[in-house]
Amino acid sequence: MNYKDLADLIFPNAKEIAYYEEKYPERNLPEGAVVTRFAPSPTGFVHVGGLYQALVARTVAKKTEGVFFLRVEDTDQKREVENGVTGIVNSLKDFDMAPDEGMVTEIDEIGNYGPYKQSSRKEIYEAYAKYLIEQGKAYPCFASSEELEEMRAKQEAAKIRPGYYGVWAKYRNLPVDEAIEKIKNGEDYIIRFRSPGREDRKIKHKDVIKGNVDFPENDQDIVIIKADGLPTYHFAHAVDDHLMRTTHIIRSDEWLSSVPLHLQLFQELGFKVPKYAHISPIMKNDNGNKRKLSKRKDPEAAVSYYKEEGIPTDAVKEYLLNIANSTFENWRRANPDKNIEEFDFQLNKMSVSGALFDMVKLLDIGKTVISKMTAEQVYAKSLEWAKEYDEELATLFENNKEYSLKILGIERGNAKPRKDISKWHDLKNAIIYMYDNEFLNREIQYDYAKVSRKEEIVKILNLYKEKYFHIADDKQTWFDKIKDLAEEVGFAREVKEYKKEPEKWPGHVGDISTVLRVALTGRQNTPDMYEIMQVLGKDSVIARLEKAIQNEGK
Numbered sequence: 397m398n399y400k401d402l403a404d405l406i407f408p409n410a411k412e413i414a415y416y417e418e419k420y421p422e423r424n425l426p427e428g429a430v431v432t433r434f435a436p437s438p439t440g441f442v443h444v445g446g447l448y449q450a451l452v453a454r455t456v457a458k459k460t461e462g463v464f465f466l467r468v469e470d471t472d473q474k475r476e477v478e479n480g481v482t483g484i485v486n487s488l489k490d491f492d493m494a495p496d497e498g499m500v501t502e503i504d505e506i507g508n509y510g511p512y513k514q515s516s517r518k519e520i521y522e523a524y525a526k527y528l529i530e531q532g533k534a535y536p537c538f539a540s541s542e543e544l545e546e547m548r549a550k551q552e553a554a555k556i557r558p559g560y561y562g563v564w565a566k567y568r569n570l571p572v573d574e575a576i577e578k579i580k581n582g583e584d585y586i587i588r589f590r591s592p593g594r595e596d597r598k599i600k601h602k603d604v605i606k607g608n609v610d611f612p613e614n615d616q617d618i619v620i621i622k623a624d625g626l627p628t629y630h631f632a633h634a635v636d637d638h639l640m641r642t643t644h645i646i647r648s649d650e651w652l653s654s655v656p657l658h659l660q661l662f663q664e665l666g667f668k669v670p671k672y673a674h675i676s677p678i679m680k681n682d683n684g685n686k687r688k689l690s691k692r693k694d695p696e697a698a699v700s701y702y703k704e705e706g707i708p709t710d711a712v713k714e715y716l717l718n719i720a721n722s723t724f725e726n727w728r729r730a731n732p733d734k735n736i737e738e739f740d741f742q743l744n745k746m747s748v749s750g751a752l753f754d755m756v757k758l759l760d761i762g763k764t765v766i767s768k769m770t771a772e773q774v775y776a777k778s779l780e781w782a783k784e785y786d787e788e789l790a791t792l793f794e795n796n797k798e799y800s801l802k803i804l805g806i807e808r809g810n811a812k813p814r815k816d817i818s819k820w821h822d823l824k825n826a827i828i829y830m831y832d833n834e835f836l837n838r839e840i841q842y843d844y845a846k847v848s849r850k851e852e853i854v855k856i857l858n859l860y861k862e863k864y865f866h867i868a869d870d871k872q873t874w875f876d877k878i879k880d881l882a883e884e885v886g887f888a889r890e891v892k893e894y895k896k897e898p899e900k901w902p903g904h905v906g907d908i909s910t911v912l913r914v915a916l917t918g919r920q921n922t923p924d925m926y927e928i929m930q931v932l933g934k935d936s937v938i939a940r941l942e943k944a945i946q947n948e949g950k
């Protein structure tokens with residue numbers, strides 16, 4: 397009896413690996429094209445760190461006219477949730493990052509290198525496990541969980557390195573005949589890799605991001621096929637990324653320490669070794685301590701958070717590129733209107749240590765991104781968001797489309813566009829007062845700032861209503877009239893004059909503007925008053941002034 401007999405007994409129906417090598421040939425791509433993937437487990441949760449990895453992987457593939465694919469790693473069936481694939485597919489779609497190949501729904505996929513879901517690739521893993529067994533590079537291990545537990549306890553007591561290796565690898569040298577007999581007797585087993593490594597030898601690895609790293613060789617006989625017949629991550633990684641012809645493994649740096657094992661697996665399987673790029677996690681400043689963004693503690697760790705808040709996806713992507721390459725910020729400054737796809741992203745320029753997540757900066761980018769949109773774009777995108785998360789806003793928009801477009805057009809499309817909205821969640825509050833129904837029929841808390849005497853407020857408002865307000869005035873005329881009004885009630889016409897001799901007046905033209913602004917909107921800060929009044933129209937302005945006057949009479 398030899399290895400071949402053992403392999404045939406374990407995997408009688410497995411195909412020759414030549415079949416798969418031929419079925420999934422080298423990709424026919426332009427010189428220098430990079431093939432990358434995003435390979436999440438379908439746990440139903442996409443971490444912003446996962447999105448970050450996917451964005452980096454996709455950007456590099458696009459830049460080189462390569463391929464970016466989505467592979468679902470569902471070999472740990474305990475961790476699976478229903479519709480976990482859909483969640484991932486939709487998140488990528490939401491961010492306009494759909495893959496070139498891979499899963500496109502819970503069950504459908506596109507591309508010639510599939511199946512792209514690991515649980516559908518069982519026969520492929522079996523073929524490669526069989527191949528290893530035939531060569532004596534893998535073997536069945538019959539250790540029971542009690543046996544393994546006992547081994548671990550002994551190692552711990554003796555303070556030696558834990559694991560299944562060297563003298564501890566009990567079934568590594570079991571004669572083939574005995575193994576065959578045990579299998580025929582129906583004993584349970586799993587398949588282990590027979591590692592050729594030695595712990596006292598070093599390997600050198602050059603990571604695209606981390607640079608040169610030295611490790612001891614792997615000497616662990618790790619499990620490659622589990623009791624449920626599915627592969628472990630390590631084995632599936634080697635088989636899949638080889639057959640899918642991935643050129644660059646871009647993944648989280650929690651896997652960096654597995655590189656010696658992975659290099660060994662590629663070598664023993666006779667595969668060409670891909671390049672590795674290990675990405676540092678996104679960190680958070682937690683009261684002065686740097687820690688990983690945590691799924692449990694930080695709502696912003698979930699990609700769904702950005703959608704719920706209505707932070708534009710372009711802003712999130714731009715922010716992530718910002719932390720990915722420190723040169724991005726300068727590029728953006730020099731090219732304020734370019735699409736982020738035009739940025740010359742460099743994988744090897746990513747930072748070796750984890751970047752700090754900065755929500756303030758992200759929201760600031762959100763403001764800029766929204767400020768560059770047209771009123772129509774803001775309307776369409778925020779309505780889409782509102783339909784899911786803010787029914788009141790959605791109804792308001794749908795019932796008043798033309799008027800809403802006018803509101804959204806205020807201070808937009810000019811050289812210095814309005815920059816006060818960072819996410820759709822803020823939009824309603826920023827414009828709600830423009831709707832008469834929401835303003836005239838509600839109780840408003842008027843705070844006129846510097847001007848606080850009732851009679852003075854009423855006088856200013858009445859004068860404006862009766863004498864100075866004329867909806868057809870152009871901006872200059874309108875502004876001059878407010879100065880006239882200021883003068884008439886004894887305030888300084890110009891702020892500059894007032895500042896020179898503040899004791900001379902009770903206030904200046906700006907204070908008068910504030911009174912009008914508060915009366916018309918209920919706010920002390922709003923976009924340009926003239927534009928607001930033009931959008932409100934004559935009747936609304938009059939009605940609002942009357943409401944404010946009446947309020948002071950109460």
Ligand code: GLU
Nearest residue numbers: 435436437469646647648
């Ligand atoms: N399924 C693995 C994970 O989610 C993939 C790691 C990789 O990209 O290779 O961590």
